[in-house]
Amino acid sequence: MAERAHGAVETGIVTVTVRVSRFHPETDRSSGQQDYLVPAGPGMTVLDALVYIKEHLDGSLAYRSSCRMGICGSCGMFISGLPRLACQTQIRALGPVVTVEPLPNYPVVRDVVPDLEPMVTHHTAVRPFIVRGGEEQEYPTAEYLQTPVELDAYLQFAYCIKCGICLSACPTLATDPAFAGPQALAQVYRYSADSRDDGRRARLGAVDIAHGIWRCHLAGACTEACPKGVDPALAIQLLKRLIVADVLGIGRRRGPAPVAPPDMQAQRRPDIPAAPPATVPGGSGAQKNQP
Ligand code: SF4
Ligand code: FES
Structure with a gap:
């Protein structure tokens, strides 16, 4: 319908x-707006339009992108009133006038490039990786055993591409810039629910604070905005349950998943060369564990 309203279905190009x-x-001192007329063919995304503008109309325009396929999380922008990935947004579906602004709730680097540092700071603070005690952390020897059911407990939260869109949709973050935000909180749950992890207690303590998890009032805007189908609002509610259970001392789980036992039948294939020497002085895990 939108295409017919523009009256250019015949040629396949609309302006x-x-x-x-x-x-x-x-x-x-403040931001302004600039209009560009872009010939949009079928399948053109908002990111394609920005590339066109930069290449043909105005080389001074700044935007951020990389993969062009919804994987890297670089191209989050506020497009026609909603936070979205520019490379995943069809421009012709948005009507004859499309607005492109930087993601809300972030400082602006330039034009439509947000400074994602607030998200990165909270993300790294919650130790978003598998934590194991002892030598196994530094020198892993084998894979950890995990059942499909244990994998399902956190899998959907592992699809986060760190685009930062959920933070720009979050009404709590709009009024409390110190709030940890849905991305970091969802990752706390993702790793704390992972049966291979042994770092839950430290992570829960890091978000059970004044500007932490209890500032979430379950608006659900993060989940609606997420372009990867992650449900940060659900993760936050499950995380609240984990914290309460932890405080009450109920629902404790087993220890972290064991390392898979060595395969005594395994033999090195003679056609596979040995691992290269370590690049870090003192030796890497690969070198240390090399037969
Ligand atoms: S949870 Fe979704 S919206 Fe938030 S950073 Fe991850 S992928 Fe982006
Ligand atoms: S350019 Fe990578 S997600 Fe859009």
Whole structure:
């Protein structure tokens, strides 16, 4: 219908006005807008339109992208009133005028490039990796045993690509910039629910604080906005349950999954060369465990 309203289905090209936020921190006090007329063919994404503008109309436009396929999480923008991935958003579906602004709730680096540092800071603070005690952490010897049911407990939360879109949709973060935010909280649950992990207690303590998990009022905007189908709002509620159970001393789980026993029948294939020497002085795990 939108295509017919534009009246250019016959040629396959419609002209879309792309209204882009412009902001240069060294010369501008506040952001302005600039319109560009972009010929949009079938299948053109908002990111394609920005590439067109930069290559043909205005080389000074700044935006961030990389994979162009919804994998890297670089191209989060506020497009026609919603936070979305520019490379996953069809421009012709948005009507004749499309607005492109930087993601809300972040400082702006330039034009439509947000500074994702607030998300990265919270993400790294919650130790988003498998924590194991002792030597196994530094020098892993084998895979950890995990059943399909144990995998299901956290799998959907592992699909996060760290695009930061959920933070830009979050009403709590809009009023409390110190709030940990849905991305980091979802990752706390993702790793704490992983049967291979032994770092749950430290992680829960890091978010059971003033600007932590209890600031979430379950608006659910993060889940609606997530372009990867992750459900951060669900993760946060499950995390609240974990914390309460931990405080009450109920529902304790077994210890972390054991390392798989060595396969006594395994033999090295003669056509596979030995691992290269360690690049870090003192030896890597690969070198240490090499037969
Ligand atoms: S949870 Fe979704 S919206 Fe939030 S950072 Fe991860 S992929 Fe992006
Ligand atoms: S460019 Fe990688 S997610 Fe859009």
